[in-house]
Amino acid sequence: MARTFRISRRRALSLAGVTAAAGVGAGVAAGRATPEATASPPDPDVLSYPFHGEHQAGITTPAQDRLHFVAFDVDDISREELIGLLEDWTSAAARMSQGGSAGDFAPDAGPYEAPPEDTGEAMDLGPTGLTITFGFGPTLFTTADGTDRFGIADRRPRVLTELPTFAGDMLQERISGGDLCIQACADDPQVAVHAVRNLSRIAFGRASLRYSQLGFGRTSSTSTAQVTPRNLFGFKDGTANVKAEDSAAVDEHVWVAEGDDQAWMAGGSYLVSRKVRMNVEPWDRTRLSEQERSIGRTKGSGAPLSGGDEFTAPDFTMPGSGGQPIIAEHSHVRLAHPDSNGGARMLRRGYNYVDGNDDLGRLDAGLFFICFQRDPERSFIPVQTSLAGSDILNEYIRHIGSGIFAVPGGAAEGSYVGARLFEA
Numbered sequence: 001m002a003r004t005f006r007i008s009r010r011r012a013l014s015l016a017g018v019t020a021a022a023g024v025g026a027g028v029a030a031g032r033a034t035p036e037a038t039a040s041p042p043d044p045d046v047l048s049y050p051f052h053g054e055h056q057a058g059i060t061t062p063a064q065d066r067l068h069f070v071a072f073d074v075d076d077i078s079r080e081e082l083i084g085l086l087e088d089w090t091s092a093a094a095r096m097s098q099g100g101s102a103g104d105f106a107p108d109a110g111p112y113e114a115p116p117e118d119t120g121e122a123m124d125l126g127p128t129g130l131t132i133t134f135g136f137g138p139t140l141f142t143t144a145d146g147t148d149r150f151g152i153a154d155r156r157p158r159v160l161t162e163l164p165t166f167a168g169d170m171l172q173e174r175i176s177g178g179d180l181c182i183q184a185c186a187d188d189p190q191v192a193v194h195a196v197r198n199l200s201r202i203a204f205g206r207a208s209l210r211y212s213q214l215g216f217g218r219t220s221s222t223s224t225a226q227v228t229p230r231n232l233f234g235f236k237d238g239t240a241n242v243k244a245e246d247s248a249a250v251d252e253h254v255w256v257a258e259g260d261d262q263a264w265m266a267g268g269s270y271l272v273s274r275k276v277r278m279n280v281e282p283w284d285r286t287r288l289s290e291q292e293r294s295i296g297r298t299k300g301s302g303a304p305l306s307g308g309d310e311f312t313a314p315d316f317t318m319p320g321s322g323g324q325p326i327i328a329e330h331s332h333v334r335l336a337h338p339d340s341n342g343g344a345r346m347l348r349r350g351y352n353y354v355d356g357n358d359d360l361g362r363l364d365a366g367l368f369f370i371c372f373q374r375d376p377e378r379s380f381i382p383v384q385t386s387l388a389g390s391d392i393l394n395e396y397i398r399h400i401g402s403g404i405f406a407v408p409g410g411a412a413e414g415s416y417v418g419a420r421l422f423e424a
Contacts, residue, residue, distance in 0.1 A: 071178025215351025267409025
């Protein structure tokens with residue numbers, strides 16, 4: 001049974017305008033299109049995105065403000081038990097994304113002498129734009145010792161392999177890899193945490209949590225209706241990101257097409273995650289001119305140092321002082337630009353993070369980078385190889401976590417995420 005939630009007078013008044021905003025709701029329900037900006041946007045507390053559809057939500061969906069990302073290792077279970085887990089996750093995710101309970105009963109209902117099927121901390125909060133996205137890691141198909149636990153080794157996509165070791169990597173095994181991943185995004189942190197908490201509970205005895213990461217303040221925009229946010233270095237991040245409204249770019253660079261590789265991945269994408277710790281104390285003592293030289297953009301407007309506004313194309317040939325290019329050869333924007341990487345593009349959905357302080361009293365903070373692409377060998381890997389080699393920013397950052405996951409297409413009503421992988 002679906003749960004209900006109490007709403008404040010403010011929310012009740014705003015709900016009265018939902019009918020007027022039906023055009024927005026219809027755009028969201030259609031699944032593929034990003035909702036158009038309107039003069040009266042829907043109340044964020046009641047905003048929801050459909051779970052079922054051609055693609056999983058949480059990719060081209062307008063990036064929400066909060067993230068809870070987790071990776072799991074699958075326990076010693078059978079193929080049928082793994083399918084059962086995915087079925088249970090799908091059912092719970094579909095309900096929670098609409099503001100419902102993780103279980104068949106509301107948190108305050110069901111058998112009185114049994115534990116509630118939902119932990120209850122999201123009661124009264126509404127969906128707040130919750131999206132839940134599932135991915136499969138390389139080790140789900142074949143373990144490190146070559147074991148095919150679930151009879152799916154021959155269905156592993158060619159590009160789903162462990163990422164290469166990049167120059168300067170300082171990866172920690174405990175926050176890298178994983179058989180399965182879940183990306184929960186919402187505009188309320190408690191809603192995102194609630195989703196992961198309940199999905200982890202459902203997984204008990206079938207999959208074990210490997211690592212967990214909370215994120216705030218999205219570091220990229222996935223819709224033209226969103227302003228470009230800033231990372232913890234204070235610079236606008238993701239200016240040139242692929243936007244949902246550019247359907248041609250999304251089809252070319254994000255979605256896996258029929259015939260690309262494994263048929264079950266059509267309509268899906270590949271997720272790469274990188275935990276990037278920022279050395280914020282040295283950065284904060286760096287003069288502004290050097291900060292801008294490192295990035296290749298102005299700190300205020302985000303315009304390239306060659307001039308214009310934030311969205312003006314950088315002019316990498318413009319000379320600066322001393323005859324050197326005004327945008328330095330090893331600046332971040334030059335090395336990451338598609339023109340420097342054979343046209344490689346990806347859709348970024350990263351988040352800032354702060355994990356407290358380390359044992360030396362330094363702020364343990366940075367960027368939890370997430371990107372989606374049709375082929376990581378043509379997108380993420382060449383760009384990261386370029387950046388790892390000579391990016392000026394490498395003085396201020398270090399990559400400490402890494403993962404790659406196949407994100408299958410969306411689930412149809414009555415089916416489950418990844419069903420095509422297990423079809424005979």
